[in-house]
Amino acid sequence: MSIKIENLSFIYNPKGAFKKEALKNITLTINKGEFFGIIGHTGSGKSTLIQHFNALIMPQSGTLEVAGIKVVEGSKELKSLRAKCGMVFQYPEYQLFGETVEEDIAFGLINFIGKKTEKNPSGLTDQEIKERVKEAMELVGLSYNEFAMRSPFQLSGGQKRRVAIAGIIVTKPEILILDEPSSGLDPKGKQEILQLIRNLKETTSDTIIMISHDMDEIAENCSRVAVIAKGEIVMCMSPEELFTHEEALVGLSLDIPIVAKVRNALALKGIDVPYNRDYKVFAKTVAEKIAGGAK
Numbered sequence: 001m002s003i004k005i006e007n008l009s010f011i012y013n014p015k016g017a018f019k020k021e022a023l024k025n026i027t028l029t030i031n032k033g034e035f036f037g038i039i040g041h042t043g044s045g046k047s048t049l050i051q052h053f054n055a056l057i058m059p060q061s062g063t064l065e066v067a068g069i070k071v072v073e074g075s076k077e078l079k080s081l082r083a084k085c086g087m088v089f090q091y092p093e094y095q096l097f098g099e100t101v102e103e104d105i106a107f108g109l110i111n112f113i114g115k116k117t118e119k120n121p122s123g124l125t126d127q128e129i130k131e132r133v134k135e136a137m138e139l140v141g142l143s144y145n146e147f148a149m150r151s152p153f154q155l156s157g158g159q160k161r162r163v164a165i166a167g168i169i170v171t172k173p174e175i176l177i178l179d180e181p182s183s184g185l186d187p188k189g190k191q192e193i194l195q196l197i198r199n200l201k202e203t204t205s206d207t208i209i210m211i212s213h214d215m216d217e218i219a220e221n222c223s224r225v226a227v228i229a230k231g232e233i234v235m236c237m238s239p240e241e242l243f244t245h246e247e248a249l250v251g252l253s254l255d256i257p258i259v260a261k262v263r264n265a266l267a268l269k270g271i272d273v274p275y276n277r278d279y280k281v282f283a284k285t286v287a288e289k290i291a292g293g294a295k
């Protein structure tokens, strides 16, 4: 398995006046090879949870194991954990800083693996670093020849986001975590980023964990989804099953895809049609069912 969490709780400012209980008793296992979604209302604790996964936040109570590494204060394996478990923050383009795209992408690689020196014989040579940056750029759909020497600040929003993602996947993380990767992009940009993430699942990181506010996005990509509300996991199941709990989701201010709403409304009338996120396939099945029933 990739991530095993047991009874994880977290309080911001535990001793201060602004004490905030952000996670309550979370127990969850995410398996290797999953495309796992996390959804929940704003402030529910999603970012706090995932920041534990690469030890940006250390567990206060409960246990956490990621890619075989126990996340505990003082562990010597935390650097290796961060290379194995890459984290793409929300609006990652705001964290670009390099003078060139190449420098920006190489930063994580040099930081986590290091340059080859007498003291670090397993480090990378300049040529190897260049090759790895080139490979990462190609994986995110940016031509090395065209973009490597450009300033990241002169790129479009979508291109900047690709540079930021390249800077994470350059270490070839087994687990890739993305905090709302499509937010703020136009519909075409959203589709492109999601296609890119699906490609990364096939090429570099076979376990993907994605926070999203968008149920369609979850339905299209995730095999399982956890719903977080007020710091607790209140549901964890496949999107198809989740969408049958429409009332509970509405109670949590979460909406479901329109096809799922139609499916649920038909089910109430005694017409059972399996959910299919492709509305054309769904409509055809409904039409066949109705025509069949009318015979």
Ligand SMILES: Nc1ncnc2c1ncn2[C@@H]1O[C@H](COP(=O)(O)OP(=O)(O)OP(=O)(O)O)[C@@H](O)[C@H]1O
Binding pocket: 012, 013, 020, 021, 022, 040, 041, 042, 043, 044, 045, 046, 047, 048, 049
């Ligand atoms: N650094 C912090 N100090 C104090 N409280 C915090 C801090 N970061 C987050 N919180 C609080 O903890 C709770 C969970 O926040 P978190 O950022 O994990 O939510 P989220 O589900 O990611 O929300 P969003 O969808 O808006 O990104 C919120 O009530 C938030 O106000």
Ligand SMILES: [Mg+2]
Binding pocket: 046, 047, 048, 179
């Ligand atoms: Mg968040």
